[in-house]
Amino acid sequence: MTTTCLTPAEAAAHDVAVALAPSAEHLAPALTCYELNELLDLFVATGHKAAAARWIEFHDGDDQCAGHTVPAAPAPGPGKPFNISDLTNAVSVLLGDAWTAQSQPWGNVGILSGPFTTSFLLEIDYDDALTLSFDPYVDDAFPEDPALPEDFEVCDEGVYLAGASPSDGLKHLAEKYAAAVRAITGT
Incomplete structure (x- = not known):
């Protein structure tokens, strides 16, 4: 939320x-x-x-029930900007049901948690970069040198998408950051 x-x-x-x-x-x-x-x-x-x-x-459903899946989070509507929490929720949906998103107050930091000990913070860092911060745990066995998606750079806190801005759109940024999490975790 x-x-x-x-x-x-x-x-x-x-x-x-x-x-x-x-x-x-x-x-x-x-x-x-x-x-x-x-x-x-x-x-x-x-x-x-x-x-x-x-x-x-x-849900038991009836004979006509074809089953249900958790729907994707709705994208912000026209003229409604998104915040880091919206982006974190969208990334969580793309990563699958094993992942959840939490927000910090004001929606300016999002936390992604999944099937690993490591959690990921999505935030704007001091250089105004949209940073995916994390401290990997040895037990998670992440790849040592992951093949990051195009335009991702390594920084002290984790990784960031060079040149990312809100004008890139929620969907595009969510897809890029979901790909980065997959690369980092080796999934």
């Missing part, structure tokens, strides 16, 4: 998602596929991707 200022409707949606998240075992089996899909969209839009996965697990 991004921590930017929320509209009353966004705050209400977040409150509903938080209230419903623990009820998956009891309520999910009673929902139609359409109702479940709407609820999954709400969970993902409010930053509760893990809750969406839990509701899918408990």
